[in-house]
Amino acid sequence: MTPPTAGRIRHPRAQHQFLGRTCSITGVGSYVPARVLTNADLEKMVETTDQWITTRTGIKERRLAADNEFTSDMATEAARRALQNAGVPAEAVDLIIVCTITPDMPFPATACLVQARIGARRAAAFDLEAACSGFLYGLEVGQQFVTSRTCDTVLVIGAEKLSSIIDWTDRNTCVLFGDGAGAVVLQHRPHSHGLLTTVMGADGSRADALCMPGGGSRCPATAQSVAARLHYLRMDGRETFKNAVTAMHKAAQAALDRCGLRVEDLSCIIPHQANRRIIDAVAERLGARPDQVFVNLDRYGNTSAASVVIALDEAVQAGRIRKGDLVMLVAFGAGLTWAAAIVEW
Numbered sequence: 001m002t003p004p005t006a007g008r009i010r011h012p013r014a015q016h017q018f019l020g021r022t023c024s025i026t027g028v029g030s031y032v033p034a035r036v037l038t039n040a041d042l043e044k045m046v047e048t049t050d051q052w053i054t055t056r057t058g059i060k061e062r063r064l065a066a067d068n069e070f071t072s073d074m075a076t077e078a079a080r081r082a083l084q085n086a087g088v089p090a091e092a093v094d095l096i097i098v099c100t101i102t103p104d105m106p107f108p109a110t111a112c113l114v115q116a117r118i119g120a121r122r123a124a125a126f127d128l129e130a131a132c133s134g135f136l137y138g139l140e141v142g143q144q145f146v147t148s149r150t151c152d153t154v155l156v157i158g159a160e161k162l163s164s165i166i167d168w169t170d171r172n173t174c175v176l177f178g179d180g181a182g183a184v185v186l187q188h189r190p191h192s193h194g195l196l197t198t199v200m201g202a203d204g205s206r207a208d209a210l211c212m213p214g215g216g217s218r219c220p221a222t223a224q225s226v227a228a229r230l231h232y233l234r235m236d237g238r239e240t241f242k243n244a245v246t247a248m249h250k251a252a253q254a255a256l257d258r259c260g261l262r263v264e265d266l267s268c269i270i271p272h273q274a275n276r277r278i279i280d281a282v283a284e285r286l287g288a289r290p291d292q293v294f295v296n297l298d299r300y301g302n303t304s305a306a307s308v309v310i311a312l313d314e315a316v317q318a319g320r321i322r323k324g325d326l327v328m329l330v331a332f333g334a335g336l337t338w339a340a341a342i343v344e345w
């Protein structure tokens with residue numbers, strides 16, 4: 001069978017030594033916790049309004065994990081759903097990558113906890129941290145294991161319990177974030193191009209724009225660090241916004257150029273769900289039509305590494321993505337980091 005897009009796209013991976021071994025997403029799944037926190041709820045917690053949050057961000061509500069529900073729990077549920085969707089037993093998984101900035105513990109890796117919970121006895125497991133770009137970084141790392149024939153089946157999971165690092169007294173940040181998880185199964189699928197290209201980047205000189213100062217080797221937890229509220233996420237919103245628009249646009253355009261594609265060739269664009277105004281600005285710069293862009297941040301807010309993969313799962317379930325479609329994934333986050341990928345579904 002000839003791939004549906006044969007002859008239309010330039011496959012950047014064809015230049016690699018791995019020619020012939022492509023990597024496809026063969027299953028996707030997601031999980032969001034049941035508890036809903038609305039803008040009206042937040043109005044009672046900090047000096048804010050539904051109107052401010054809606055017009056400045058597009059967010060109406062977000063999900064919060066229960067007190068006894070952790071990143072590994074959400075990652076496990078998303079992984080089970082992705083494996084079921086792919087029709088793959090957990091015993092077949094060779095590698096688990098959990099992309100997160102809110103692991104259950106600094107170590108061991110949350111991926112190891114997921115490995116035990118789903119019963120993926122054969123799988124190696126590690127965490128990857130690239131903040132909101134984490135899932136796309138993980139996708140690229142995972143596909144390298146498949147195309148190099150090191151692994152046959154890789155689980156890439158984006159999972160976050162951001163509510164555990166949010167300062168619920170800081171209106172600048174507490175209205176923006178939510179909890180959740182998404183997962184994909186990566187495998188070689190004959191007669192499919194799969195993941196065509198990934199463009200990744202970082203700018204560590206702007207690390208201070210979005211960070212959690214405490215809890216690492218620079219500032220271990222002490223009574224003073226807790227009192228100074230250093231174990232919460234901090235963000236320079238305007239600086240982050242500006243960089244997000246520029247970096248996401250550039251990465252997306254570079255990915256299109258590498259594949260010899262135009263934006264009209266994309267059936268669906270799935271951007272990181274941080275702010276509706278960022279998404280609209282990136283879409284406008286790319287020349288994308290509004291109906292090409294998938295948005296669900298009104299219901300979940302920013303779930304960092306989980307955001308793109310939760311949206312991908314919902315877009316597939318809603319019938320917005322069909323076999324042979326070309327899909328763009330694009331993200332930006334702390335680091336600063338950014339990434340864009342194009343996938344033939």
Ligand code: UT7
Pocket residue numbers: 047048049052053056057132171172173175210236237238240241244274275278302304332333334
């Ligand atoms: O996932 C990683 C990437 N993260 C992002 O991409 C987030 C990027 N940044 C943003 O989305 C936006 O910058 C925010 C939504 C965080 C803020 O929107 P903004 O339009 O950049 O607002 P601002 O920071 O310039 O603040 C405008 C005003 C300020 O008041 P003053 O100083 O002008 O009097 C803020 O104090 O809005 C005030 N403000 C609020 N007012 C009501 C900030 N947060 C709130 C709030 N409710 N929750």
